[in-house]
Amino acid sequence: MARFGIIGAGLMGHGIAVALASGGHQVHIHDSDPATLDSLPGRIGTALRLCGASEEASERARSLITATPRLTEALRPAEFVIEAVPERLSVKHEVIAAVEAAVSPDVPVWSNTSVLSLTEVGSVMRHPGRLVGVHWWNPPHLIPLVELAPSAETKPKLVCQAEELLGALGKTTVRLHRDVPGFIGNRLQFALLREALNLVRDNVCDAATIDTVVRSSFGLRLASVGPMENADYIGLDLTRSILTSLSPSLSTAAGPFPGLDELLADGHRGMASGAGLLSWPPGRGEDVAHRLVAGIQRNLESGT
């Protein structure tokens, strides 16, 4: 059993806490927002239910998680620190400075950043060798993958240690050879989204049609056959000829993204504002949340 201090009890922090406590680890979790801490027990309960934990296992996991409004209290016993605060470099820097002031130099710090450069995240550290990119996927208590990356300064043995610890939890870990923004998964996801926005912008189809195409075609096979295996399966000669024909017309935009900018300027932020790329009538958000979890569970149960 290891002792973890988690900073940030939001969407990711609470799920990471559940994943670790379900594996028998002790977790002290801190958030600067009192309302987030107030809602934590309910969110932990929901996450444990989604994992299918028995009453006994839930009770044990819950007993291993302690929440605190004081950062130093969360960090005092920590053998590992996880930062899961918002994706802004200034916030990461502020929190990491507070972490370094509170723990000894040999305590590894795992950053859950999604797309920031890990080397930049660690640039303010007195001991940057202890920073490891440990990117969990949402919901972290359900999704098996955790991506691991070193910054330019990370001590390699700390990446191995994270790999062993997460492997023992039943997670599927992959290691990047070096730090790139977005790790692997988000780069792939957002390359797809960029092209989807491009198709809508070019008036080839509407946003709902993009989702129909993905969900009813290659989305069905992605959980069982990855893009590289599929490329070999259909043949690299065919793959090369498709890429050669298509590549010149695919988006390579580095921004701006006018389709998104116009929606945002009109106050359309997606589900939260009732409209975005699609319309969000009452009930759609709950339906998506249900489909998301049910789909993940179905795929996990079928062993794909």
Ligand SMILES: NC(=O)c1ccc[n+]([C@@H]2O[C@H](COP(=O)([O-])OP(=O)(O)OC[C@H]3O[C@@H](n4cnc5c(N)ncnc54)[C@H](O)[C@@H]3O)[C@@H](O)[C@H]2O)c1
């Ligand atoms: N949301 C996702 O799907 C997802 C997936 C993978 C990784 N991530 C990454 O995980 C990190 C956290 O994302 P999230 O979605 O959980 O965000 P979130 O907004 O749900 O949670 C962040 C929490 O940090 C707290 N916080 C902010 N400043 C703080 C401070 N100075 N001290 C202590 N607590 C503070 C906030 O009150 C909030 O509860 C980000 O780096 C994000 O990119 C997110």
